[in-house]
């Protein structure tokens with residue numbers, strides 16, 4: 001079987017966000033594979049390690065620098081990568097069309113995708129890919145088990161934890177705590193250098209943009225940052241409650 | 253027409269749906285605001301929503317008893333196409349967002365996801381949304397005439413009844429695909445406490461409360477005293493001290509209460525993205541270097557084990573004094 005893992009390259013979560021001319025300034029900033037997507041790459045590797053015969057292909061859409069994130073996924077253990085190159089900002093629905101076309105061509109049976117992307121804050125990519133392919137999607141998984149073509153596990157629903165059952169092909173979205181992604185070992189980093197990253201152009205997919213971004217604005221909300229010493233707990237509590245009554249009208 | 257996909261639970265229209273109707277009326281597109289009610293045994297839902305909209309389309313079907321984004325998207329897309337809807341609105345809850353992406357693909361439409369504003373400008377829908385872990389506000393424009401909009405809950409005020417006749421109700425015929433995703437069990441998080449999204453005050457606890465008993469003793473009791481909702485960090489949920497329904501952050505809920513009180517929470521960016529729009533942020537943490545202090549309005553550097561009980565006691569005393 002063939003498993004695709006969709007990855008994005010995003011600003012490291014530890015980095016601060018600076019806005020310059022209505023764009024997020026990425027110059028000199030640390031960019032990484034989106035953590036949410038790492039869980040998907042890891043889970044694909046684990047499925048294989050538990051005995052399923054699978055080729056694992058990572059897929060990404062983005063500028064030249066995306067190569068680094070694709071290499072990280074290859075160093076974790078993925079077999080090869082497909083890089084759809086573009087400098088344009090492509091919205092999730094448009095991206096989903098590209099991924100679906102690749103999935104068809106590659107005859108994929110399973111697609112992993114992060115539950116939410118840390119750049120767009122979008123949650124729809126996985127479901128939208130599934131819709132293009134007329135597949136079911138299992139979102140926000142926290143436990144997965146594959147037996148043959150039957151996938152079972154648990155997911156976070158809005159109001160509880162659901163146990164589910166679905167037959168492949170399917171899209172699966174991942175999140176923190178599904179697993180602990182591995183660090184690439186040095187030999188694997190070396191090996192990854194020789195793995196194939198196939199380049200494709202966005203134009204070759206004939207997918208039109210659906211949404212245009214007119215840029216971003218920093219949220220310059222000033223916080224008061226009045227921080228007091230709490231060693232005298234009663235006095236600190238009293239000061240906090242007074243503030244809550246006076247500034248927020250809380251009947252404390 | 254403007255199609256509003258109504259969300260409902262236990263036979264009642266969800267609060268967020270009334271906000272959707274407000275958004276639908278403010279968009280500035282013409283055509284009747286039409287509610288689409290999908291489900292099984294939903295006559296009551298249709299009647300409840302009718303006074304707020306111009307018309308109601310109802311598909312009351314056994315196969316719709318359980319929510320399935322793939323099936324619901326097929327139903328909503330069919331109705332949108334047949335009714336020539338130019339705008340389809342849904343609540344940007346997790347399930348609503350999942351469904352909205354599928355509808356957009358089905359209709360070959362743009363999706364404006366999780367928006368906090370949306371308006372028609374010379375035929376093009378433009379909107380604002382938060383991105384980059386909710387740290388910036390982005391302005392986006394839909395490039396297709398038909399647009400699917402998932403509206404962030406809690407932003408638009410609830411609509412009032414139109415004041416004229418309730419919207420006419422029509423039953424609609426739809427072809428439903430077979431459900432392929434099977435739910436084989438569920439552990440629900442029933443709670444009679446005020447919902448996170450609806451609360452003016454949210455008290456959230458992190459790993460700093462020590463254990464499940466500490467969470468109960470400090471966070472839950474403080475929330476009780478303040479009439480607030482209870483939130484938790486991912487670390488707390490992973491430790492099993494609280495259910496996932498309480499989680500605030502990137503992979504949990506987004507809240508924007510008047511007051512957010514972070515108890516023993518470090519302030520990781522993934523947590524902040526779920527609460528950084530709160531009007532007033534309070535933090536109690538023993539580590540003066542904790543990142544939460546950089547985004548708070550009022551902070552106490554101290555032990556939650558001494559500060560929080562002192563708060564609980566003083567609130568109780570003040571209440572007695574007021575009552576007496």
Ligand SMILES: Cc1cc2nc3c(=O)[nH]c(=O)nc-3n(C[C@H](O)[C@H](O)[C@H](O)COP(=O)(O)OP(=O)(O)OC[C@H]3O[C@@H](n4cnc5c(N)ncnc54)[C@H](O)[C@@H]3O)c2cc1C
Nearest residue numbers: 458459460485486487501502503504516518523538539556
């Ligand atoms: C992809 C991804 C998604 C994530 N999504 C979320 C999310 O949705 N929500 C979320 O919350 N997290 C999320 N996280 C996890 C996040 O990165 C943090 O790990 C988490 O928020 C930390 O929780 P915490 O503050 O409870 O624990 P910690 O970071 O361990 O902080 C505990 C704090 O308590 C303080 N403390 C300890 N004892 C006391 C005491 N006696 N008195 C006072 N203070 C005390 C400590 O000083 C410390 O600052 C996500 C992570 C990833 C990678």
Ligand SMILES: Nc1ncnc2c1ncn2[C@@H]1O[C@H](COP(=O)(O)O)[C@@H](O)[C@H]1O
Nearest residue numbers: 259260266268319342343345347348351
């Ligand atoms: N029982 C349900 N009935 C209708 N819609 C639902 C239901 N459960 C989830 N949804 C979907 O989730 C969205 C918001 O749901 P809620 O969380 O109830 O506000 C709606 O727009 C629906 O697409």
